Structure formats: C-alpha cells, structure tokens
Amino acid sequence: MLYNFNFEHLSPNHISILKYNIIFCSIGEKKKINHPNIIELDPSYSEFQLKTKIIQALNSNLHQSEGFIGIDPGNAIGVCVLLNQVILETTVFYSKEKLISWIRSKLVQLNGINTNIKIGDGGGKNQEHIITLLKNSLPDRVKIEIIDEKNTSQKITSHLTSHEQAAIRIAKRKGYLI
The missing domain is CATH 3.30.420.140 (YqgF/RNase H-like domain)
Known part of the structure; x- marks a missing residue:
C-alpha cells in the first residue's frame, strides 16, 4: 500500500468547498472540478503509472520530481x-x-x-x-x-x-x- 487514504464520494460542486490533497475523477470530469491536484482515472493506467501520478500530486510543491x-x-x-x-x-x-x-x-x-x-x-x-x-x-x-x-x-x-x-x-x- 502506498499511503493510507480516506475516500469520499462527492459531486463536483462540493469539491471546491472542501480541503482535499488529491481528487480522483472519471475521464472527462476534470473540467467540472476546480482543484489543483486532479487525477483522471484512466482504466489503462498500470499500478506503477497511478502511483507515479499520486506521488507527483502529493509533491506538487516541488519544482521538479x-x-x-x-x-x-x-x-x-x-x-x-x-x-x-x-x-x-x-x-x-x-x-x-x-x-x-x-x-x-x-x-x-x-x-x-x-x-x-x-x-x-x-x-x-x-x-x-x-x-x-x-x-x-x-x-x-x-x-x-x-x-x-x-x-x-x-x-x-x-x-x-x-x-x-x-x-x-x-x-x-x-x-x-x-
């Protein structure tokens, strides 16, 4: 396991109100969400690719990974x-x-x-x-x-x-x- 995550199911209009480190969404939903760290869950992603995206999002304050x-x-x-x-x-x-x-x-x-x-x-x-x-x-x-x-x-x-x-x-x- 990469991190201990808590998940919540939210509609796009509730996301901007709440404080979340990362938002996961379906492909095509990203444009509806106002948040700096959004990962679109593409079914073709390998576990490795998904972990990479999560680490980059959690470390988005770094200049370069x-x-x-x-x-x-x-x-x-x-x-x-x-x-x-x-x-x-x-x-x-x-x-x-x-x-x-x-x-x-x-x-x-x-x-x-x-x-x-x-x-x-x-x-x-x-x-x-x-x-x-x-x-x-x-x-x-x-x-x-x-x-x-x-x-x-x-x-x-x-x-x-x-x-x-x-x-x-x-x-x-x-x-x-x-």
Missing part, C-alpha cells in the same frame, strides 16, 4: 524505482536483458521525469555488463552513477528480498557519474 532506479548487481539483480524518495516498485532479475527491458519500460512510464540510474559497485563482471547494456540502450538524458555498496546488504525484516533492499539503499545514496 526526481526519479531514481537503484540496481544491486550480482547473480540475483535487485532493482527498485523511487520517485521523490517513495518506493514505486521493486523486483529481482536473473537475466540482464530482462532487467534492461524492464528499466526501459519504467522510464517510458515515468514519462519524462528526470531519472538517474544508480548501480552498486560490488557486481564485478555483472556490473560492467549491465553498465554496457544500459549505455547502449538508454536515452542520453539518463545518467548512470556508481554507488559504494558498503553496508547495503544488511537484511531488515521485510517482505522484500535482501537484493531489493540493497537496491533501495543504493538508489538513496550519492555516487559518482560515469
């Missing part, structure tokens, strides 16, 4: 996507090619949000191969950072694997651009 993709390279490759420090998605891959395809898909769904990729420095040949694949398949606007992996693999009790947790820690750290 920041996205990070964290990668814990190894035989099991942990990966995560953060938007404004909120976890959108995590997973583990065993194929570098599937990882690259997944990252490309997430960058498309982030729809132009400034997103950098941060990869841990402990993956040896796997890390080098992933970096080569990334450089050959990503737009120039996407920057790649190398991150010190020290103390990223300490497992905390969680529903996430240690690889996913390491990817999150990597995504939140500062490194150096390559």
